[in-house]
Every structure is written in C-alpha cells, then in structure tokens.
Amino acid sequence: MLAPRIRITQPCPIEGGYRTGMSVTDSTDRTESDLVAARRAKLARWRDELGIDPWGSRVDDLLALAAARALFDEAAADAMDAETPPETDPRPRAVVAGRVVQHRAMGKLCFMVLRDESGDLQISCSKAELETASFKLASKVDYGDIIVAEGPVGRTKRGEVCIWADRFEVHCKSLAPPPEKYHGLTDAEQRYRRRYVDMYANPETMQTFHRRSEIVSAIRRFMEDHGFLEVETPMMQAVAGGAAAKPFTTHHNALGLDLFLRIAPELYLKRLLVGGMRKVFEINRNFRNEGIDRSHNPEFTMMEAYQAFGDCESVLELTESLLRSLAGGVVSFGDLEIDYDPPFDRIAYGELFERTHGCSIFDEQAIHALAKKKGMTLDPNANHWLLVEGMFDEAEDAIDPSRPTFVTDFPAPLSPLSRPHADNPDLAWRAELFIAGMELGNFYTELNDPDIQRARFTEQLNGITDEDAAFRTLDEDFLEALLVGMPPAGGFGIGIDRIVMLLTGQTSIRDVVLFPLLRPAGGEEDS
C-alpha cells in the first residue's frame, strides 16, 4: 500500500500502487518514490505517446544470449565491413530477451547490454535501422527493464559481438530502482532479502544456483544408475524421530493433532526396506529448530539412502564414488585444496579422541577427570558417553580439513540406530564424513534387531530433560515394523547444501540456499 506521503509527479495510471520488497518505513518509501515515480512517468509516456504495452507478451523462437552470441560468424561480419557489402545480409539473425544491465545512449546510436541466465550480450541500436518509436524506446530504457530485440548478430567497430537491432520492444517495465550497475548488490542482508535482485545483479549468484541444480540432478542420476529408487516420505510426523534435534511444531486442525516437521526421514525410509524396497533414497528438506550459522540453516536438504544387504562399508564406498564423480578431482574451497580422489582418509573415533585428549574413550575415570578439568558443566551422574561426546568436538578439529575423512567406529551409546560391533558392543558400525571442518554425512550398518532397538530407544529416553521429553517419544510403529523384519542394510545421509558449498566454493550455507531464513524485515514485534 502506498504511504500517504508519497509524492507522485505524474498521474499514476496503475492502480494498486507499488510496494518495495524492503523496509516499509515511511522514510524508505518516500525517498524511493521519487525514483519510482520517474519510472512510472516514463511508463505512462510510453503508453500515451508511443502506444506501447509495457508488460509484454509471448515471444517465440527466443535464443539464450549465449546461444545468440555463438551464432556470430566472422566471415559474414567481414563481408558486411567490406567496401561493397553483399546485397543480402549474410549475418545470422537472432531474437533475444534480457534485462538491461548497461545502457549507453549517444544521440542517434545507442548500446545496451542485456543479461539473461546464460550471460550478457550487447544490443546495438542505430536510429537508421529502427522505427522511430522503437529507437526512442531503445534510447530511453531504464536499467532493469526487460526487452526483446531482434536483428543480425554482428560486431561493432571495436569488435564487440552484438545484435544490430532492427526490432526493439519493451516486455516488462521495471519500476524499482536497480542496484549500482558496477558493484551490484553487495550488502549481504539485501542480497538474501531481495534474492531476485541479487540473481540478476550478481551473475555469480545465478551461476551458483545453476550449479546447485546440476549437482542435485547429478546425484539423482548417480543414485538411479546404482539401482536406487527415489521416494518421498512424510515431512509432518507425529513422532520426530531419526535424529536428536529439536523439531518445529505444527498442528493439524481437522485431526486436532500436534505434528512435528521432520528432523530426518530415517525411520520412514527403513519402513520401506521392511516393505520390500531394496534400495531407496530421498532428497528433501529436514527442519531443525537450532541455531543459524555459516553451515546451518533451519531447513536444509538431505539425501538419505538405504541399501538392503549392504553395510556401513558399502555405503562409504558408494559415497566416495559419488563425491568423486561430482567433484571430478581437486576442488578449492576457501584456502583449501580438497582432493576427492578415493579412498578418503579414515580414522577410528576412539583413536582420534585419544590422539587429541590423551586418554581412551573407555576410561571412565580419566574422562570424568578431564571433563572436570575442562570445567564442563555436568551433573554428578553425567553419562560417561555424553562426556565423551562433549569432548569430541575438539578432536574433530584435529582432522585435516583438506582431506575428506571418515571417522569410523562411533560409540554405540551415541548411535542408537546403528548396529553394534559383535566383538565390542560399545562400538557401532557408524561413520561420519568430515570435509573442511564440516560434518557432511552419517553412515551406518543399520540396526535391525527389534529388541536391541527398543532397548536403545528406551535408554535414550531415560534421563532426558523435560523440555526434550516434550517431543521425544518412542516410535512404536517403527519398532513394530522391525518386528515384521527389516533386512540387514547399509544407510547414509548427506547434507546436500554442504556438498554444494564445497563444490561451488561458497563458505556460507546462505549462499547456496535461495531464500535462507532471516528475521522478517521491518522490525515489527510480534510477541
């Protein structure tokens, strides 16, 4: 809605008014309105004086700008530059569309650069080659307008490949003031809040998200090529299982039912193994009500996959092969040069721990003493394994960030969903993959003994806080499924966003998530 103080210098033919995607404070609206008003005025003039519909229409046979550029034919361009150019123009023709990102008008000639997903291309407009109205449009378009041009693909005297337009149309008037044409939009907050501007103003952004789509697509292909079936399991769950994170809550009115957004799909995917699917995977969102930082967004994309008659080892190898195929070798990430050639490094959890802390994960007295010394807050009957877990973060830092590394043989008490070693029930067939200091994924030989599974769940529920108890309950139906019988299996989950970060060199998850979660703009308190 328009703030009452907005000044409009020309009658505004558009009803409804203009709303920025930004702050709605009066000051912003008012100062912005001068620039918006100028564009509205121009739009009205085009309508009234040139009879133009500034909102465009269908255009067939459009070429991407990169494709149009690729049509450039040097011989044809040379021929046109010759003393006596051929009677019929030998240059290939193209119809293109894009957003105006540069514009240089000089009297009877004007140049502009269009941008689309594929890249940039200059459009050159000569007054001699265009209808009067079209040339007037071309010399007056604003940064941000979306235009369609058609003509021969040639070059300028300076050798710039361009389209010499003999058709020029505006297909969408941009009313919002654009960011600075050279620096683009650099303010991180504005880039996330107005991603649609970031995407066109900063080509790297567009490139990153194209790459993300290609990566996800390649992962799908890889999994399908290995015989995995893609499935979709509930995002809304009555019991938020499969991980130990805090869930978001929601409510179904008709059923009068409180539900959780899933923190993991694991318990449902395993049910599919019980049902008889042999290899399944799911790429979808998980939701965890935890902190936000460079590697955590509350909603994030995971791939989980389960392979009946596989084990932890088989899914480790599958993942090595997957990452190798995605990365293709060495990929730099920040200061790191990460080599994805398998086999990845491996180190046992206990060994890594001992290397860092100098004591065995099994030495309860030493661990307790160490925890005390580190001033870890602990109640007197603190569980030994929770202490170990608390100290493990430090050990993670000992992993070479430039080497993809599997940490294997996690403590079974910290791995309630994985199968314990036969010769040491304190260790589980579970590994985690670390790259660049980030946890990339989890790998298991799945626990399919319903009695042990019930015992693990029950242990885990003992001694949890009241807060946690509110959403951690026993998934009886899952245990029922295990009674029906799940084949032995390997399973894993990997963070897709983090893989995209690694492969695109983005060190913040917000730069690989199109719309990362931010506090709503405007500062309106809602409590």
Added chain:
RNA sequence: GAUCGCGUAGCUCAGUCGGUAGAGCAACCGCCUUUUAAGCGGUAGGUCCUGGGUUCGAGCCCCAGCGCGAUCACCA
C-alpha cells in the same frame, strides 16, 4: 544465547578534533552514430537504523533497542 564489528541518498561508499551532509553510479533536463562502469554541461535527491542521554552544539561520545555479519556456544 555470548562477544566483537557494521548500519549515512535508490545502489556503492567517504565523512578529520563533536561545529550543523559529501562523492561516484542511478534519476531528471540538454548535447552526442561506435560505446564498453561511455563522455560533457546542468538540476534534484538525506528521519545519518530507532529511542533516550551528555553537550551551547551529536552522523561522530554514552546507554538501551532493532537488523545484518563474524567468532563462539548449541546442533547424536
């Protein structure tokens, strides 16, 4: 949640010792047929994040808040 940093024109940024607001781009008017962040001349554009305080005087100093970022904590 803690600590630190940042918040000035639509955008990108200056702003000295506390002395009353600056540039470039964008916009508007004019000139220009080979520009490449085009150029030249002119005009206009500000709740200096918000609210308090100190001061004769605050963009600048102090307090509180809001937003963003970084680090840490949390996240099997």
